Amino acid sequence: MAGNFRKEQWKMLFITMFCYLFFYTGRHNFGWAAQGMATALDIPYAMIGWISFSMLIGYGIGQFINGNLADRFSPRVMIPLGAILSVFANFAVSYAQSSTTVILLWALNGYFQSMAWAPGGKLITNWWSEAERGKAFGFYTMAAGSSSAVTYLLSIYLLQAGMEWRMLFRIPVLLLLVASVVFFFIARDKPSDKGYGRVRKKDDASPAPRGTLKSRYAAVFSNRNFLMACVAIGFQSMARYGLIFWVPIHYLGNSWKEDSANLWVTFLMPVGMALGALAFGVISDTLFKHNKLASIRFGMVASAVLALLIYWVPIENVMLSGVLMLLTGFFVYGPQANFWPLCPELLGSTNTGTGIGVMNMTAYFFAAVGEPILGYIVDWSQKTSSIFPAVAMIALLSAISISLVRTN
DSSP states (O other), rough: OOOHHHHHHHHHEEEEEHHHHGGGGGGGTHHHHHHHHHHHHTOOHHHHHHHHHHHHHHHHHHHHHHHHHHHHHHHHHHHHHHHHHHHHHHHHHTTOOOOHHHHHHHHHHHHHHTTTHHHHHHHHHSSSSSHHHHHHHHHHHHHHHHHHHHHHHHHHHHTTTTTTTGGGGGGGHHHHHHHHHHHHHHHHHOGGGGGOOOOTTTTTTTOOOOEEEEEEHOOOTTTTHHHHHHHHHHHHHHHHHHHHHHHHHSSEEEETTTTHHHHHHHHHHHHHHHHHHHHHHHHHHHHTOOOHHHHHHHHHHHHHHHHHHHHSSSSOOHHHHHHHHHHHHHHHHHHHHHHHHHHHHOOOGGHHHHHHHHHHHHHHHHHHHHHHHHHHHHHHTTTGGGGGHHHHHHHHHHHHHHTTTOOO
């Protein structure tokens, strides 16, 4: 019986990972379509930035709402529902004829996309005990990082095949549709749905926290160190999404059809992100002796230096550009794994959930604000390469902010 349950645990983790592996095909495809969209709809890059802003705001609001709904409703239903609605939104965007239509549909898509991460985390929590949950969430986070790589791979292939920008909203998301259907038929919300007993939690016998919703938010928003950590992850997320969204636009230069090797260079960035998501927990515990603040600062300073190197290295130097892309992805995304454990350290276990929600909202708010700013910078400078010094500055702001946090 125990052996069978172990197999079911891994099955639930892997099917959740499999489904989330294709979720970014419904939102990280936008950076690859943006150049063609800007030309076809005759809109400036600043407006492209505002469209990306709308998705991130929709996603941030959705995270706050759907995290709560995941505690009340079935993740097995919520995740496929979000996937199907996102597929419809992507198809609708592909037929849009104005920036107004795109911005409204892309904001809705952001909300639909948010219906997966928290419910998936809820399902994993139901199946895995505290002793192994860190490992399970490490794999889950790796699937999220790998999803960017899958989206980049598909988008590059379609562009090289001569597809127009509208097809980037139609073809990749078909994989998300298939994965979500497979998930629905295989996944189960909790062990009892398969005839097993409930996974024992350490705090099963402990009384529920007495704090009210209002008091928990008051405790979170009155904690200066926690708020500064939120600012730091905000800048980290702004730098990350600045690269995810604008790097494809930069490498889709006028000569990419003559030298398509540049496009494959960009694929290494999300690969680095996936590796960083797994590695930074180990880096924090070993290299920095469990000092998460120092680990985050190290990652963001390294990101700033690497972004400047990308700016200075000629785009024609494919090999060196590829190495820099891999390392930049590794260091800009990896530190995020060190932010979430700061919540219980700074707030205590009673307010951890509220803290994670506030921190996640802050991260996506900063990322959303950063998109139109970077768009204005590109329009002003007339050079897409100007995003790299801007990202370097943003990464340094994250490093400075985290340096102002004290955990004791």
